[in-house]
Amino acid sequence: MADASAGRASEALVVEWMAQYGTDVKRLCLMLLKDLPLAEDAAQETFLKAWRSYAGFRQEAGEKTWLMHIALNVCRDMLRTHWFRRFDRRITPEELPLAYDPAWPDPTLAAAIAALPLHQREAILLRYWQGMEVGEIARTMGCSINTVKSNLQRGKRRLKERLERWYYDE
Amino acid sequence: MNDAMKKNLDRQLSRVQWTAEDSKAVCCRMREETEGAKRKWPTGFALVAVLMMAATVALAVSSQAGMLDFLHHFNAYIPGDAQTYVQKDVAVFDHELVTVQVRESYYDGRTLRLTLDMVPKEANMLLLGSTARFDDAWQEVIGLDDAAGDLADTRQVEDMVSPDTKLYRVAVEGKTAGVWPFAPGQTAFENAVLDPETGVLTVYHQELFSDDQPKRTVEFEVTLSKYPGEVKDGAVYAHTLEVTSAAKKTPTYESEAVVDYPQAGAQINRLLLEVKPQEIYYFIEFTAPEYQLTPHRTSSAVLFEFVDAASPAKRLPYGLVGTYGVRRVGEDQYVQWGTLGRDELHDSYLLRAHDADDFTRYETMSIPVTLVNDE
Numbered sequence: 062m063a064d065a066s067a068g069r070a071s072e073a074l075v076v077e078w079m080a081q082y083g084t085d086v087k088r089l090c091l092m093l094l095k096d097l098p099l100a101e102d103a104a105q106e107t108f109l110k111a112w113r114s115y116a117g118f119r120q121e122a123g124e125k126t127w128l129m130h131i132a133l134n135v136c137r138d139m140l141r142t143h144w145f146r147r148f149d150r151r152i153t154p155e156e157l158p159l160a161y162d163p164a165w166p167d168p169t170l171a172a173a174i175a176a177l178p179l180h181q182r183e184a185i186l187l188r189y190w191q192g193m194e195v196g197e198i199a200r201t202m203g204c205s206i207n208t209v210k211s212n213l214q215r216g217k218r219r220l221k222e223r224l225e226r227w228y229y230d231e
Numbered sequence: 232m233n234d235a236m237k238k239n240l241d242r243q244l245s246r247v248q249w250t251a252e253d254s255k256a257v258c259c260r261m262r263e264e265t266e267g268a269k270r271k272w273p274t275g276f277a278l279v280a281v282l283m284m285a286a287t288v289a290l291a292v293s294s295q296a297g298m299l300d301f302l303h304h305f306n307a308y309i310p311g312d313a314q315t316y317v318q319k320d321v322a323v324f325d326h327e328l329v330t331v332q333v334r335e336s337y338y339d340g341r342t343l344r345l346t347l348d349m350v351p352k353e354a355n356m357l358l359l360g361s362t363a364r365f366d367d368a369w370q371e372v373i374g375l376d377d378a379a380g381d382l383a384d385t386r387q388v389e390d391m392v393s394p395d396t397k398l399y400r401v402a403v404e405g406k407t408a409g410v411w412p413f414a415p416g417q418t419a420f421e422n423a424v425l426d427p428e429t430g431v432l433t434v435y436h437q438e439l440f441s442d443d444q445p446k447r448t449v450e451f452e453v454t455l456s457k458y459p460g461e462v463k464d465g466a467v468y469a470h471t472l473e474v475t476s477a478a479k480k481t482p483t484y485e486s487e488a489v490v491d492y493p494q495a496g497a498q499i500n501r502l503l504l505e506v507k508p509q510e511i512y513y514f515i516e517f518t519a520p521e522y523q524l525t526p527h528r529t530s531s532a533v534l535f536e537f538v539d540a541a542s543p544a545k546r547l548p549y550g551l552v553g554t555y556g557v558r559r560v561g562e563d564q565y566v567q568w569g570t571l572g573r574d575e576l577h578d579s580y581l582l583r584a585h586d587a588d589d590f591t592r593y594e595t596m597s598i599p600v601t602l603v604n605d606e
Contacts, residue, residue, distance in 0.1 A: 069265075072258060072261055072262075075257065075258075076254065076258070079254050079257060080254075083249025083253060083254070084247070084248050084249040086249070087247055087249050087253070088240075088247050091244065091247055092240075092244075097247070100247075104249070105256050105260075108257045109257055109260055109261065112257075112261055113264075170236065170239045170240060170243060171240060180366060189236040189237065190240050192237070203368035203370070203371075203385050203387070204366050204368070204385065204387055205387070208366050208387070
């Protein structure tokens, strides 16, 4: 399924990825970027980068893990650039109020997660929304398992403080 | 917690779906790259590479990223001759902890762009960007294009630090008077990349100014703060530069008449375009009397986007400033500003209005423009 001449994935494979993982990738990007137009750009960029770098894809990671890893990097990158362009850089993205977005008609949970620091947000979303195992999250986030566990623990603590009403342990 | 969170999030995000338009956009870009139809990036990139190779003798850190590398990274449209407006080897400032080399500068009267090389004075210093953390991926610290990095490299910053490493975060802050009136608090941004071979941190710094001035005295501070540690305890180095606009003249275009958008509930009173060497600045002066400001909506309920007349499903490419803003200037009166790719100068523009809340009130109008000033 790869374009051997360029080391790229075939278009058919990318179309398959988009059909299977597109919505998850786009929603993840929205939760990380808190901006729908940016999330759309980020999600599209994710599949383009996957297409270009298919030669570097090691099958043991799993397609979804690999795509989420790319999406995370695209979003981190955008946060470093777009946020600096659009907002006073003395304020971190996490400190900004959540913008109103029609995609979040009942923003309680999404807002609480979106208010987490970026790395905690990534870990929480991958673990409890995408259902990934800790090792898989470590590969996706590009960090150690201990770092993932630490981010999950801290993220859960913060969520519990905000969401007592619905929160319950596994 | 798993199921509760998943169900809640899926419900709350149910309106966010991957669409056929998303797939189409990705496929179009794949085909453009494959067929080589869209050659502007490779051409620009090749130009940078050639020019940077020519400068290797003059610069000890020539392998570092250049201004256009950073701008390329922002997915903005880069004119083919963009490098010709970039001044090289501008200034060197020697300090206790670092030498700050202003390797590149660009100034057009409204925007200042600087490429700053931070050369450490000690071999065991590790310089990082202003927001870096121990758990940042090393590939992101040393690479501008994360897709080109080694995905198998899972090292983090903390893995690269030994007991005798002196770790510093480096921040650059503009201190020049003059706030961009259309984007208060949005005047600057920066990005940084480390060359692991030399230890030189290259910082890209951009500022927008409130008025168009052919010459300006710009001031900026570089702060080195130990990490972990407080920024307030860092070493602060002040710098002053005299910059002259690369724009010999600024052709200015204006719309000819008021344009109504009855469906979208807005009216454009004037579209103003200023053509600069690396991008076109636009200002859309409009009224939107049908909309009320709310706590969620503090600027405008209507936004405009430039549609590509040749391909109406696409927007025109952004300019290098790469963002836009809206300012309320009076009762129901607003100005949306931003930049377009420099080569997007046309006799008329397709401007699509839409409500910023529900994205249901779309309307597209053609707006002719004429040259009003060629000085």
